[in-house]
Amino acid sequence: MSGHSKWSTIKHKKGKADAQRGKLFTKLARYITVAVKEGGPDPEYNNNLKNAIEKAKEENMPNDNIERAIKKGSGDLDGANFEEITYEGYGPGGVAVFVECLTDNRNRTASDVRHAFDKFGGNLGSTGCVSWMFDRKGLLIVNRDKEVDEDELMLKAIDAGADDFSAEDEYFEIITAPESYEQVKESLKEEGYNFSTSEVTYLPQNETKLEEEKDIKNMVKLIDALEDSDDVQEVFHNWDMPEDLDI
Structure with missing residues (x-):
C-alpha cells in the first residue's frame, strides 16, 4: 500500500484547509440530492445517502441544508437535475488525473475542466485513458x-x-x-x-514523481483550479506528493 496513505491524507488535509464553506456545502448538497434520486430518501436503505450525510455532518453542514438537499432529491422541493460525469487526463509530467463531477450543465463543466488542464500544463484525454490506473x-x-x-x-x-x-x-x-x-x-x-x-x-496503483519545480507548482494549481469548480466533486491523481510540500 506504499503511497496510498500519504496521498489520501494530504488530499484530505488540503481539502479541509482551503475549502470555502459555501462552496463545500454546495458540493455536499449535490451529493446528497443525487444519492436520494438514485436510492431513495432513507439512509438506512441507501448507503450512498448515508455516506453523503456523514460527510456533510463531518464538515458541520447545518441540518437544514441536509434536509433541503434530501427534499430536492425526493422531489418535494424544486431543484436542478444533476448528472454524474467523469473526465480523465494527464497533468504536468504525465501525472494521471481522474475527475468526478455532478453537473446540471455539461457544456459549462467540460469547458471549466478543459480550461484548467490547458492552463496548467495538462492534457484532457479520452474516457478510459487513466481510470485503469486507479x-x-x-x-x-x-x-x-x-x-x-x-x-x-x-x-x-x-x-x-x-x-x-x-x-x-x-x-x-x-x-x-x-x-x-x-x-x-x-x-x-x-x-x-x-x-x-x-x-x-x-x-x-502506482505513483508519479515530479522533479521540476515548474511542474510541481502547475500540478498544485491544476488541482486547485479543478477543486474550485462547484461542478467538481472529487479530484483523484497519482502524483507522489512530497511530504514537505508547502500548499
Whole structure:
C-alpha cells in the first residue's frame, strides 16, 4: 500500500484547509440530492445517502441544508437535475488525473475542466485513458493515540473483512473492497473506533514523481483550479506528493 496513505491524507488535509464553506456545502448538497434520486430518501436503505450525510455532518453542514438537499432529491422541493460525469487526463509530467463531477450543465463543466488542464500544463484525454490506473476501494483512517492498540485494531479490521492494513507514523490505514466498506466501518465503529477519514474512493496503483519545480507548482494549481469548480466533486491523481510540500 506504499503511497496510498500519504496521498489520501494530504488530499484530505488540503481539502479541509482551503475549502470555502459555501462552496463545500454546495458540493455536499449535490451529493446528497443525487444519492436520494438514485436510492431513495432513507439512509438506512441507501448507503450512498448515508455516506453523503456523514460527510456533510463531518464538515458541520447545518441540518437544514441536509434536509433541503434530501427534499430536492425526493422531489418535494424544486431543484436542478444533476448528472454524474467523469473526465480523465494527464497533468504536468504525465501525472494521471481522474475527475468526478455532478453537473446540471455539461457544456459549462467540460469547458471549466478543459480550461484548467490547458492552463496548467495538462492534457484532457479520452474516457478510459487513466481510470485503469486507479482501484475503487474503501478507505478508513484511524488516528494514532495511546488508546489504540495496533495489533488489536489490525486483527479486528481483518476479521471484519478488510483487505489490507498499514501502520503509519500518525495513523492506521484500513483498505477494503467497496462492497465490504460498510460492513468493516460499522464493525469497527461498534468496537469504539473513530475515523479521521472514511470513504469509498479511488486509490492509485502506482505513483508519479515530479522533479521540476515548474511542474510541481502547475500540478498544485491544476488541482486547485479543478477543486474550485462547484461542478467538481472529487479530484483523484497519482502524483507522489512530497511530504514537505508547502500548499
